Amino acid sequence: MTGTGEKARRDELQVPVTGSGSLTARGLSKSFPLSRNALGRPTTHVRAVDGVDIDVTAGTTVGVVGESGSGKSTLGRLVSLLERPDSGSVVLDGQDVTRLRGKAMSALRTRLQVVFQDPFGSLDPTKSVGHAVAEPLVVHRRIRRSGMLGAAEDLLSRVGLDPGLARRYPEQLSGGQRQRVCIARALALEPWLLVADEPTSALDLSTRSEILNLLLGLQEDVGQSILLVSHDFATVQHLAHRVAVMYLGRIVEEGPTHEVVNNPLHPFTRALLSAVPVPDPVVQRTRRRIVLHGDVPNPANPPSGCRFRTRCSEVMPSCSSIDPVPAEVRPGHRVACLLHSGAGVPVPDVETPRTPT
Structure with a gap:
């Protein structure tokens, strides 16, 4: 596709080419059906997220912490557009992304990437590591297939892995290496905002610190905006500039991390x-x-x-x-x-x- 054609396509979708990664969510709510009647219609619901407001300033990390069932992971899915809210808005760099549909939504999703908690289930065992990392670049026409190996090696180096791992398969990697691969894949499209949902919960203690330091380095070196979801306050305390505490679908306390921790x-x-x-x-x-x-x-x-x-x-x-x-x-x-x-x-x-x- 020519440069002129690419520009026209972006203009048509009204998706900005560059962004800072600032996010503002207001009044987010999401319910899920618990039971249905004989006609399949929901009869009871659980409101996983109930009227939540949260901000991520460009270049900062915001942590969301709470018990299991608090709604923190659902909030992460709403912010990353994996779930559509029942009500409320998500504004990314001045654009309300909850109003987008079709191609415009697909284009915006490249700017919001997720690192899931299970590195073992997040990678296709039949695809090489290099294919897993570079495939988003091919799907979104950033590179040709012939350039996948080189792109994958560059991305693996960026997250502290040996570029030679691009030729291996997930089963040949440790849990920590797999999670680094998942982070490399999430960074491939240069997202404005990275949502990390319990990125270390499935790892051993020594490997957890490596992944946390990697995320911290990304934030400090390139100004990556991060929404970190975790049940572990120590993890959030280590990484986040601000922290939001959730309980039963609502934020009960939110502020600068040092202020919330000390007072x-x-x-x-x-x-x-x-x-x-x-x-x-x-x-x-x-x-x-x-x-x-x-x-x-x-x-x-x-x-x-x-x-x-x-x-x-x-x-x-x-x-x-x-x-x-x-x-x-x-x-x-x-x-x-x-x-x-x-x-x-x-x-x-x-x-x-x-x-x-």
Whole structure:
């Protein structure tokens, strides 16, 4: 395709050629059906993500941390366009990508790449490593097939792997090597934003640090924008400039990482941080572990008011009647908790059905 034809195609799709990687998501919500009736229509739903706002400033890393089932991975899929939200918007470099369809959506997806948590299931065992890494470049007509090997070798070098691995197959690689291959593949199309969904959870401890340092190097060396999803606060603390804490589909605290770590405000954030070990044995012995009692509520039927109140040791009577909303309590530091802010929405009174006499 000629340069003129390529430019015309991009203009037609209204997809900018270059971008900074800044992202703004507002009011994102996503529900999934839990059960269906005889006609196949959903009867009950679970809202995995409920009215989430999140920003990724160009060239920074934002971490999303929470327990299993908190909705953090679903949020990552919404941001990366793998799932379409029920409501809300995702604006990438000034363009609302949730409004795109067809070819325009396909073109924009090249600017949003994902690194999944399972490096063993993310690679086709029948394709060579070089083919897996360079195939996106061929599919999107960046290179010819004859140039796949050279492109793959360059990308493998970029993530600290021997270029000779391009001729091998995934089964011949270790878990850490496979995850580096997945990162190389994600970087092939020079994405504006990289979504890393639990990128180290399937790896051993020594390999985890290598992958984390690789992601940190990408952010520092080339200014790669990253949305990091993890259940491990220590991982997020190591990489992220800002952190958002999720609980039952909502962000309960968000702010600069150093501020949230050193001065956590939400009781759930404090509980998560109390489980993170510190290298100083004296400090570790004197720390108080905050143990959360009770089970995680059913996400299909969350508690009224504050969703964390059934497990919170500082619960107040108003926590059941007021639904807290995130409010800024310090510059750039927001928390959804009535202990620190009176911001909230009154829960509508539900009339209790009367028993016939």
